[in-house]
Amino acid sequence: MREFLALLAAQALIFWRNRGEAFFTLVLPLVFLTIFGFIWGGERPLVLGLALLEPNAHLCSILEGRPNLKVRAFADRESLVEAVRRRVADFGLVWNGEELEFLFEASRVQDNPAYEAVARGIARELELRLSGKAGIVKPVQVHVGRLPAADWFYYVVSGVLILPILSAGLFAVAGRIAAMRERWILHQLLVTPGQPWSLVLAIGALRLLLALTGVFVNLAFARFVFGVQFPVAWGLLLPFVLASALGAMGMGTVIALLVHRPGTAELVANAFLQGMLLLSGIYIPLEFLPAGLRVVSRFLPTTYMAQGMRYTLGVVEMNGADFWGMVAGLALFGIGLVPLLSRHVAKAGRG
Amino acid sequence: MRPIVSLAKEFLLTSLREKNSLFWMIIFPLLLFSLLSWIFGGLERGTMELALGAVSLDRGPLGESLIRALQELSPGQRGSLRLFSLRVPSAEDGPASFAEELRKSVRDGALAAALIVPQDFSEKLEQMAFFGKAQEPAQVEILYRRGEAGSSMAAGILEEITQEYSKAFLIQAGALRPEPPFSLRMSVVGGPMVVKYVDFIFPGVLLMAVFVAGLFSVPGKILFARDTGVLRRYLVAPLSLDQYFWGFFLGYLLLCFFQASFLWFLGRFGFGLSLSFSNPVFFLYLVLGLAVSLGLGFLASSLAKTTGGAFALANLINLPLQFLGGLYFPLAGLPGPLRALVAINPLTHLAEGMRVSLGIGTRVYPAWVGPLVLAIWVILSLFGFRRLRLGVEG
Numbered sequence: 001m002r003e004f005l006a007l008l009a010a011q012a013l014i015f016w017r018n019r020g021e022a023f024f025t026l027v028l029p030l031v032f033l034t035i036f037g038f039i040w041g042g043e044r045p046l047v048l049g050l051a052l053l054e055p056n057a058h059l060c061s062i063l064e065g066r067p068n069l070k071v072r073a074f075a076d077r078e079s080l081v082e083a084v085r086r087r088v089a090d091f092g093l094v095w096n097g098e099e100l101e102f103l104f105e106a107s108r109v110q111d112n113p114a115y116e117a118v119a120r121g122i123a124r125e126l127e128l129r130l131s132g133k134a135g136i137v138k139p140v141q142v143h144v145g146r147l148p149a150a151d152w153f154y155y156v157v158s159g160v161l162i163l164p165i166l167s168a169g170l171f172a173v174a175g176r177i178a179a180m181r182e183r184w185i186l187h188q189l190l191v192t193p194g195q196p197w198s199l200v201l202a203i204g205a206l207r208l209l210l211a212l213t214g215v216f217v218n219l220a221f222a223r224f225v226f227g228v229q230f231p232v233a234w235g236l237l238l239p240f241v242l243a244s245a246l247g248a249m250g251m252g253t254v255i256a257l258l259v260h261r262p263g264t265a266e267l268v269a270n271a272f273l274q275g276m277l278l279l280s281g282i283y284i285p286l287e288f289l290p291a292g293l294r295v296v297s298r299f300l301p302t303t304y305m306a307q308g309m310r311y312t313l314g315v316v317e318m319n320g321a322d323f324w325g326m327v328a329g330l331a332l333f334g335i336g337l338v339p340l341l342s343r344h345v346a347k348a349g350r351g
Numbered sequence: 352m353r354p355i356v357s358l359a360k361e362f363l364l365t366s367l368r369e370k371n372s373l374f375w376m377i378i379f380p381l382l383l384f385s386l387l388s389w390i391f392g393g394l395e396r397g398t399m400e401l402a403l404g405a406v407s408l409d410r411g412p413l414g415e416s417l418i419r420a421l422q423e424l425s426p427g428q429r430g431s432l433r434l435f436s437l438r439v440p441s442a443e444d445g446p447a448s449f450a451e452e453l454r455k456s457v458r459d460g461a462l463a464a465a466l467i468v469p470q471d472f473s474e475k476l477e478q479m480a481f482f483g484k485a486q487e488p489a490q491v492e493i494l495y496r497r498g499e500a501g502s503s504m505a506a507g508i509l510e511e512i513t514q515e516y517s518k519a520f521l522i523q524a525g526a527l528r529p530e531p532p533f534s535l536r537m538s539v540v541g542g543p544m545v546v547k548y549v550d551f552i553f554p555g556v557l558l559m560a561v562f563v564a565g566l567f568s569v570p571g572k573i574l575f576a577r578d579t580g581v582l583r584r585y586l587v588a589p590l591s592l593d594q595y596f597w598g599f600f601l602g603y604l605l606l607c608f609f610q611a612s613f614l615w616f617l618g619r620f621g622f623g624l625s626l627s628f629s630n631p632v633f634f635l636y637l638v639l640g641l642a643v644s645l646g647l648g649f650l651a652s653s654l655a656k657t658t659g660g661a662f663a664l665a666n667l668i669n670l671p672l673q674f675l676g677g678l679y680f681p682l683a684g685l686p687g688p689l690r691a692l693v694a695i696n697p698l699t700h701l702a703e704g705m706r707v708s709l710g711i712g713t714r715v716y717p718a719w720v721g722p723l724v725l726a727i728w729v730i731l732s733l734f735g736f737r738r739l740r741l742g743v744e745g
Contacts, residue, residue, distance in 0.1 A: 023663050031667070035674045038689045039682070085541045085713045087683040092540075099534045106542030107712045108681050109551045110391070116537065117507055124514055127531045128521075136479035137517035138488040139510040144458045145496030152498050267371050274379070278386055287401050287463055287501030290393045293386075307460075316496075317459045 007189075007202035015206065025167040025210055029160055029218050036156050037226040045070040046118065049089030051080040054097035058129040062122055069118070077101075091115040093122070100126065146317050147231070157222045158230070158310040159282035162302065164214020165241060166276075168207045169248020169334075170255070170269045200341050204249060211245035212238075231314035236323070240312050243327040244305050246334025251301065253337040276302040301330070354590050358598025362572065363605045366564075372571065380560035380610060381617055384552065387679070388622040391548040397434050401505040404438040404453040404465035408446050411473020417491075417516050418468070424512065434508065438462065457494040457502075464495040464505035466513070476517070480524040541713030549622040551712075553614065554705040555678035558640055558698060560610040565644025566669060568603055569652045570661035578658055600645065607641055632708035639725055640701045646732020647697075653738040672698050694720070697728045 015021060048063070051074045063071050072089055074080040083089045084103045090111065092103035102119040104112050128135060147154060180186040189199055215237075222228040252269060259265040278284065279293055280302035289297060297303045304326050311318040366372045393399065405421050407414030421437055438456075440449040453465040468491050475489035491513055495506035521527035539545055576582040585595060618624030628634075648665065655661040675682070675689070676698025685693060693699050700721035706712025 018659075023666050027667065028670070031670055035671055038686060039674070081540050086715050087681070090683065099536060101536040101538055103538050103540050104545070105681075105713065106539045106544065107546045107551060107706060108683070109395070109546055109548045110680050111683075112545060114507075117511060119537065120511065121514065123531075123535050124518060126533070128518075128527070130532045131527055133521060133527060134479075134488065135514070135517060136476055136488050136521060137513055138490045139493050139513045140490050141493045141495055141497075141506050141510065143497040144454060144494045145499065145502075146458070147498075152500055154498055155500075264370055267374055271374060271379075275382070278383075284390060285499065285501040287504075288390055288394055288399065290389055290398065291400060293390065319459070 011206045029163040032160050047090045049080045049083045049092040051094045062125045147315050158313045159306045162305045165211040165244045166248050168210040169245045170252045208245050237312040243331040247330030250334035250337045253341045276300050355598040359601035362602025376564045384556040388549045401435040401463040403435045404462045406449045407468040408470045409472040413473040414468035463502045466509045467492040480526050546711045561607050561640050562644045566648045566665045569648030574658040630708045636704040643697045643728050650735030653735040700724050
């Protein structure tokens with residue numbers, strides 16, 4: 001036990017001194033949350049610039065009936081064009097008595113389709129009102145998701161929370177063991193009476209602690225800075241984080257076994273991490289991926305880790321059996337590779 | 352001049368040979384550009400496949416005709432548009448139990464959204480067509496998961512199709528004239544037409560590549576050379592410190608030329624990039640981007656005591672500056688303090704300047720603001736450069 005504790009303390013010190021690793025595990029997720037929180041946190045109404053060159057009571061009443069629109073009035077078309085161009089207004093509407101014109105800024109490539117949909121809805125409603133008709137069908141959107149107050153930021157936060165787990169796990173093995181070998185620390189440790197597996201356990205235990213710390217720090221940050229409150233199922237979250245960290249260490253083990261140089265192992269782990277983050281529905285919804293990439297995403301463990309994290313935070317629904325199957329799979333994957341890793345450590349230490 | 356060229360060649364070759372810098376400066380920008388262009392270019396062309404469901408509980412025929420209208424828009428029915436796939440009940444399914452199944456599928460995430468047409472749909476539509484405003488409209492239920500981007504988009508699509516259907520019904524019933532009482536125009540400002548995503552993202556990814564190369568090259572090359580004693584060895588050769596830095600700058604310039612060429616080639620032949628680079632102002636901004644990125648690299652290196660510290664500092668400023676520079680998506684509606692950060696971010700003005708010069712963007716800030724902010728950053732960087740201890744002063 002003393003040997004294990006000494007190794008654990010040494011690993012903690014090494015981690016603390018390696019600023020790059022500490023940054024990726026503890027600081028980077030906070031940086032992401034801060035940026036995304038300010039950009040996407042909270043639901044912002046769309047700003048519609050309105051240049052009413054001729055009075056139109058119907059149009060005013062239609063716009064008043066849309067709570068997701070914040071209307072800003074402009075005296076003429078030119079000032080409205082300038083406001084749209086400078087993004088003071090998200091899009092513009094000009095009514096001159098005969099023509100209904102909507103203005104969109106050319107480079108708002110991702111926003112314009114949503115603005116166009118709103119514009120078509122306004123035009124359709126105005127057409128009915130001017131013809132003395134009312135809408136004959138009323139579509140009512142009913143939220144059937146698990147979390148009543150969810151917005152896009154809830155999905156982003158819960159996805160970003162797997163970042164500290166992945167960093168703690170992947171870089172633990174891929175970078176740390178290879179680096180210890182290259183700097184001859186591993187050789188020195190292995191000529192002591194200690195066993196290779198106690199070193200592996202110390203590295204593993206530290207990484208589990210780091211993963212848990214990372215998740216809790218980020219959850220607290222999202223809660224106190226951005227007011228994001230998850231109905232956390234703690235009984236599910238704890239085993240999930242531990243199993244995911246073990247799974248990530250398993251992935252790191254595979255990389256360490258395939259790639260021997262520390263720089264290269266870290267690079268492969270980093271490339272792997274970046275690719276997985278983009279294709280796992282963390283930043284970009286899975287529905288938006290082309291069919292080919294969606295197939296790739298099904299084979300990425302991070303896709304399931306992100307969904308699992310959302311489930312434990314009460315954001316999405318998931319079958320209980322699927323969840324526990326995933327937890328067991330991730331944990332077994334990580335634990336199953338420990339003997340292989342111990343042998344690898346011993347071999348590397350001798351070599 | 353020969354020592355400068357030799358040093359530039361050496362910098363370039365080590366950057367291309369060293370796996371880490373090769374990945375982050377060349378391969379990662381190409382991968383990111385490909386993925387973003389593939390994903391968002393596909394969305395732009397409407398090649399998405401949202402999983403939707405629909406069922407009609409209607410006692411009359413109109414509910415079924417609405418479902419048929421939806422089916423006509425699902426894949427293979429309307430040219431190359433692949434917006435959604437539609438799950439509808441088979442002959443054996445009871446409509447009520449299928450509606451429950453849809454509700455569960457949307458809740459579990461198996462479907463993005465679902466439409467449920469009520470029992471009195473036909474009745475209400477016919478009454479409305481004959482009696483006008485006096486009757487209540489028919490309510491159709493659109494099930495979705497709020498906040499989830501794909502699900503919200505799917506719900507929006509279902510709502511729009513339903514509204515178009517009701518308008519078409521009114522026209523067919525003779526209650527509404529086919530020609531609207533006003534003309535409708537959708538105009539684009541700040542450019543002749545809506546910008547293609549691949550064109551929009553090209554300057555963003557190019558700037559990211561240039562920025563990362565500049566920011567990390569200083570600690571990665573110069574500080575590393577200092578710490579390992581290589582720099583001292585250089586300077587005992589007949590080579591001045593100025594020549595060393597000019598060689599470094601030229602090498603970095605060549606690296607950026609490679610980055611830009613590879614990205615352009617991939618964009619042009621892989622994703623239909625249609626930008627024209629005839630405006631020399633674009634290249635001016637590119638060179639300014641090089642200067643500012645290197646300058647920030649010097650500044651980060653001068654503020655940190657060690658190479659590791661310089662890397663950590665560079666990492667800390669790298670992503671926030673990229674995201675708050677509008678490289679990947681246009682920024683709007685940010686809160687006050689963040690707007691100020693965006694305004695002093697050099698990448699904001701570099702990206703804006705590049706996009707304006709390429710004809711795919713409009714100026715958000717007055718024309719003098721960008722050059723002023725960039726000039727301030729260059730001056731600050733010179734300060735960092737002067738402060739940098741290279742250990743060769745003695």
